[in-house]
Amino acid sequence: MSKAMELARHLETLHINNMYKNDFYWTWDKTDEELDAIFTVADALRDLRERNKSTRVFDSGLGISIFRDNSTRTRFSFASACNLLGLEEQVLDEKVSQIAHGETVRETANMVSFMAEVIGIRDDMFIGEGHKYQKTFIDALEEGYRDGILEQRPTLVNLQCDVDHPTQCMADMLHIIHYFGGVENLKGKKVAMTWAYSPSYGKPLSVPQGVVGLFTRFGMDVVLAHPEGYEIMPEIEEIAKKNAEQSGGSFSKCNSMAEAFKDADIVYPKSWAPFAAMEKRTKLYQQGDKAGIDALEKELLQQNAEHKDWACTEEMMSLTKDGKALYLHCLPADITGLSCKEGEVDNSVFDRYIVPLYKQASYKPYIIAAMIFLAKVKDPVKALMAMDASDELRKKF
Amino acid sequence: MSKAMELARHLETLHINNMYKNDFYWTWDKTDEELDAIFTVADALRDLRERNKSTRVFDSGLGISIFRDNSTRTRFSFASACNLLGLEEQVLDEKVSQIAHGETVRETANMVSFMAEVIGIRDDMFIGEGHKYQKTFIDALEEGYRDGILEQRPTLVNLQCDVDHPTQCMADMLHIIHYFGGVENLKGKKVAMTWAYSPSYGKPLSVPQGVVGLFTRFGMDVVLAHPEGYEIMPEIEEIAKKNAEQSGGSFSKCNSMAEAFKDADIVYPKSWAPFAAMEKRTKLYQQGDKAGIDALEKELLQQNAEHKDWACTEEMMSLTKDGKALYLHCLPADITGLSCKEGEVDNSVFDRYIVPLYKQASYKPYIIAAMIFLAKVKDPVKALMAMDASDELRKKF
Amino acid sequence: MSKAMELARHLETLHINNMYKNDFYWTWDKTDEELDAIFTVADALRDLRERNKSTRVFDSGLGISIFRDNSTRTRFSFASACNLLGLEEQVLDEKVSQIAHGETVRETANMVSFMAEVIGIRDDMFIGEGHKYQKTFIDALEEGYRDGILEQRPTLVNLQCDVDHPTQCMADMLHIIHYFGGVENLKGKKVAMTWAYSPSYGKPLSVPQGVVGLFTRFGMDVVLAHPEGYEIMPEIEEIAKKNAEQSGGSFSKCNSMAEAFKDADIVYPKSWAPFAAMEKRTKLYQQGDKAGIDALEKELLQQNAEHKDWACTEEMMSLTKDGKALYLHCLPADITGLSCKEGEVDNSVFDRYIVPLYKQASYKPYIIAAMIFLAKVKDPVKALMAMDASDELRKKF
DSSP: OOHHHHHHHHHHTSOOGGGTTOOBSOGGGSOHHHHHHHHHHHHHHHHHHHTTBOOOOBSSOEEEEEESSOOSHHHHHHHHHHHHHTOEEEEOOTTTSSOTTTOOHHHHHHHTOTTEEEEEEEOOSSTTTHHHHHHHHHHHHHHHHHTTSOSSOOEEEESOOSSOOHHHHHHHHHHHHHHTTSGGGOTTOEEEEEEOOOSSOOOOSHHHHHHHHHHGGGTOEEEEEOOTTOOOOHHHHHHHHHHHHHHTOEEEEESOHHHHHTTOSEEEEEOOOOHHHHHHHHHHHHHTOHHHHHHHHHHHHHHHHTTTTOOBOHHHHHTSGGGOOEEOOOSOOOEETTTBSSOSEEHHHHHHTHHHHHHHHHTHHHHHHHHHHHHHOSOHHHHHHHHHHOOOBSBOO | OOHHHHHHHHHHTSOOGGGTTOOBSOGGGSOHHHHHHHHHHHHHHHHHHHTTBOOOOBSSOEEEEEESSOOSHHHHHHHHHHHHHTOEEEEOOTTTSSOTTTOOHHHHHHHTOTTEEEEEEEEOSSTTTHHHHHHHHHHHHHHHHHTTSOSSOOEEEEEEESSOOHHHHHHHHHHHHHHTTSGGGOTTOEEEEEEOOOSSOOOOSHHHHHHHHHHGGGTOEEEEEOOTTOOOOHHHHHHHHHHHHHHTOEEEEESOHHHHHTTOSEEEEEOOOOHHHHHHHHHHHHHTOHHHHHHHHHHHHHHHHTTTTOOBOHHHHHTSGGGOOEEOOOSOOOEETTTBSSOSEEHHHHHHTHHHHHHHHHTHHHHHHHHHHHHHOSOHHHHHHHHHHOOOBSBOO | OOHHHHHHHHHHTSOOGGGTTOOBSOGGGSOHHHHHHHHHHHHHHHHHHHTTBOOOOBSSOEEEEEESSOOSHHHHHHHHHHHHHTOEEEEOOTTTSSOTTTOOHHHHHHHTOTTEEEEEEEEOSSTTTHHHHHHHHHHHHHHHHHTTSOSSOOEEEEEEESSOOHHHHHHHHHHHHHHTTSGGGOTTOEEEEEEOOOSSOOOOSHHHHHHHHHHGGGTOEEEEEOOTTOOOOHHHHHHHHHHHHHHTOEEEEESOHHHHHTTOSEEEEEOOOOHHHHHHHHHHHHHTOHHHHHHHHHHHHHHHHTTTTOOBOHHHHHTSGGGOOEEOOOSOOOEETTTBSSOSEEHHHHHHTHHHHHHHHHTHHHHHHHHHHHHHOSOHHHHHHHHHHOOOBSBOO
């Protein structure tokens, strides 16, 4: 029996009725079985592709992407996922559209969606804004569908908001699952999700939040470490705590990178912005207070520079389990001596982990494809089995 | 019998031999039966899509879009139409190409068209220029095809020029036809195509011109209303008059919004630029007279601001037939108190008509697809029937 | 027997095992039989397309393009070639990606390639840089493929580097082959690859280098003519000499356009930058010496302006074989009195050759498609025969 077939059989055992015609905002909205289904379908689609089986679900249809922040990895992952399923990506570029002059999100959402099957949105710039935008967009589509304006209801894939970065963290997790030889081997593993210094101080909180919100569900001991002032959103810490209780793992916090790295099986050192300051910045932007923003940025750069010792050095790595913890990063990393003078990680450490790091990234297109697949395909088990049995090839010759 | 099948049978009764390998510039170039064919094919493609039938005509081939002005709706409509038929959209972005330095339109046209099936062009900025550009482009392709440079002759779909906006007005019309339960119910309906105030004074004339040039063909009483100085092109008024005579309707003009709205069944209040001033502006641009342009724009803004009472308010709407005329707009509208301080329409009016307005917009992808289909498919009746009978699905699972 | 079938039979006689899973940097890396294979497949794909046969190899997969310089012709040729084979083009736009801040080429290359089958790169701006970038990019993919990061190894198509412009020169050559009725008729034909004046002085050397590096392989007498100071890379001259010896043709140089044009069967007058100055410019750029660049550019413009007599005038054309040499250009040309005051070619000359010039350009999509095809299809003979025999149509109706 093929791997895809085995995975389809596993999928059959999961309760996932709620996924069809649904959206993907945050991992903590989803049940354990729903996340399992995404991992399962991602692996199945990968197996089918590797065995040169066609995985086209659609003969026509668009996948719309909206990137309100720069992107390479996620952009190409989304485009790849759409293409794999037979959808054509169309970018909604707010600069070359007519959207500027006061058009409502409701209108834009409907106008681009007449033939869209999926909307992928990255909006991670401002605390309290990114998720709201995605929600408003999808509410408008739900309404449009109910009112008979849209013939199909496009599904949302959150390509990073201010709260979570689910396609990233799910890809990270699938990488870990395979690295450790199965989800059953994760219990008791220690994960250090730590802040790290970077010359650019304003990175989104969605990765650390996504990681503690997701990794705590697998019975692991998740430690969140950062200098004072770099707290993440308290709601997410609450979620992490509850997850840990339910999964039999733990969630703890500390203000020392070394303590977090001590005996860790997995480390994820990464820069992010101070939450309270980000909230202040969002307000200053809303008020259009340019002087205030400049003053705040100066202050933040100073605060930031005080923590250059939060770096994933060789010394730091030697503290981990056998000195060989799995190093994770969502990429691109700020690499000391390569991409910047002082950054998140030593070049020698980064370089040693390049192959697993790139493999980590390779799961994202499949995670996204699985999210679309489960939201769009009524009987995903049957569909996988049909693809497995079909003699339609991805590459004919 | 399916709806698509019924529509195919109706298509069979129409004289449309001239549409194959032809272009779509203006609605008044087309016979009544040709327009009927477009509505019919648009409805048939929609029915096929709703019934999950594949409507792919092409296995490969490009649809080239050239937007010399901003666009969201039309851009996505064109991309959707191409995708629905199996073509991949490619945008010719004049900024990132080598076109700048004096390359002729003839050359560009041929260079991008070796594998193109359709060219969609929006060029609506300057009076006397937009249509000319489209014509030059297509003449070059015709020549290229005759000379054996091109293996196929791409068809033109006018995505808005300085004269007409046929994909918009055809979509508007198909909306009206369905709203009133059939084309036979339109006779004697009163349509008010009126100017309305907007803070941005320079919008193209192609929508009002397209509307009076098309709507007068259906036996309706079309009233064109605007303040003095906002005349449309006299040639188009002539066309509207002739159309009205032939169709048994009427075409009249007045300088009062209230008079136009009185007992109207349909209202289309929309800002446009003063024609004479636009002609002047085009000349100033050609002369590169920046000071002249600035002076003219100032003058126009002043003139414009004198007509803030031309707004589709609740009071104005109450004058219409039972106070319930169908409100149309090509979108985005300038909505008073929502997208601007004082605009084309009251927020409460706009909001009440959102569902029909968005439905109006939903016809555009199908209208464009129908235009391509009829220009490219030799036997459209047979093709629709084959699609209807086929078990190729749009969405396989 | 169809033309495609005949071509497939010819392909069967060629030794091309090395092409599968290989890349295309420069024509001089390839054997004569390999170049023959590309011409053969290009012609076969064209014949199949003209006969409305589907030439889809791929059911899904991306073609990534990276244009570090402007492009229209090559951009659309690449997009067309991808589309013809079933790949969706995705543009890697370095401006809207996260690449800016020090990300390595190795990382970017892997990140965009998880589902990519081909990478097309134009990087022709700086001597010594363009080829290096392509090589680094592909080495990273080779490594990624070996390390199991990538499931398939994308092939490179050089869309112009600082050294060669193989898709252009191969298209030029295929045009010549058809123009003269077969490759066997080229022996002894005289080709004048000459510099010509253009107001923009900094054009890449890749076209003249590509032409002398390729055309000398067909037994022709290739003359390279330019003013002093406009030498091409000496390595390429060496290649041209060796080619000429082997093919029984000749390669010579002179500093007179008239001498080169004398009795020529083919002329290719085109502006390019002085090589030594380009090297200097590259260094100044690397040093960030803006004043130095400005001074150099001024000097170059002066030097350039001394050679306005290097123009393809009617007088110059009258010197060629029967006054009727085949005029070639990669386009866009700088046309005297049309696109500039004084340029590379008289308007009357250019205009007389427009049809063959555009036909010359029409081969590029097929040349690119053939390069992809031969790198990706394991048994190209069988694939062409299957396509020829299949009843899958490119355009169904």
